[in-house]
Amino acid sequence: MPVAAKMALLTAARILGKSVRRLHLLVGFVTLAAFLASGMYMRLHIPPVAFLGDGRHVMFTSRHIYILAAALIHLMLGAYVTPVPARAGRVTQMIGSTLLVAAAVLLMAAFVYEPVAARGRTLVSALGLFALFGGAIIHVLAALLSRPAEPTPSVEADL
Numbered sequence: 467m468p469v470a471a472k473m474a475l476l477t478a479a480r481i482l483g484k485s486v487r488r489l490h491l492l493v494g495f496v497t498l499a500a501f502l503a504s505g506m507y508m509r510l511h512i513p514p515v516a517f518l519g520d521g522r523h524v525m526f527t528s529r530h531i532y533i534l535a536a537a538l539i540h541l542m543l544g545a546y547v548t549p550v551p552a553r554a555g556r557v558t559q560m561i562g563s564t565l566l567v568a569a570a571v572l573l574m575a576a577f578v579y580e581p582v583a584a585r586g587r588t589l590v591s592a593l594g595l596f597a598l599f600g601g602a603i604i605h606v607l608a609a610l611l612s613r614p615a616e617p618t619p620s621v622e623a624d625l
Contacts, residue, residue, distance in 0.1 A: 486563060487544050494540030497570045501533045504577050525581035529591060533577060536570040536598055543605065550612035558608040565601030569594050 508515045508526055515526045543566070549556050572594030579590050 486547055486549060486559070489544075489563065489567070490540045490547060491544030493567055493570050494537050494544050497533060497537035497540060497574065500574045500577075501530065501537050504530045504533055504574075507582075521586075522581055522584065525587070526577075529573070529577040529581055532573045532591065532594065532598075533570075536566070536573050536594075539566060539598065539602055540570060547605070550608055552612060555608050555612040558604060558611075562601045562604030562608060565597045565604065569597035569601055572597060 508530060511518075511526075515523055518526070543563075547559070549559060572590055576588070576591035576594055579585060580588055
């Protein structure tokens, strides 16, 4: 591969890496703000959330924690993610990132749609959790599969 092509690929990877990082940091901080806002809502709710009965109290608390989980995953990816060199790996990362962004939106919506509106468990939180799980696993697999294989010791070298 010519040197100019390698330089172009490296530059494109750096730009893509920065934009993916920025996306995850932005979504992470917005989701963290939603976590803080949902906590304030629960604290200021009348009657207090703790007095709503076990079912609604658990729904508020669990949806609140789901939002925190999504925020932390985005912030960690924003701090550490780097695009993998192979095109297939980058596509895999983008699929994972898309699932994670969808998860953050769904989990924030679940806080409003389920306990606030007294609807009970719906597909919104379930899809949000599945997307969070799937996106995280896809990112881990993309990173693990893109690593070069470590050389194994050769039996012939010992002879």
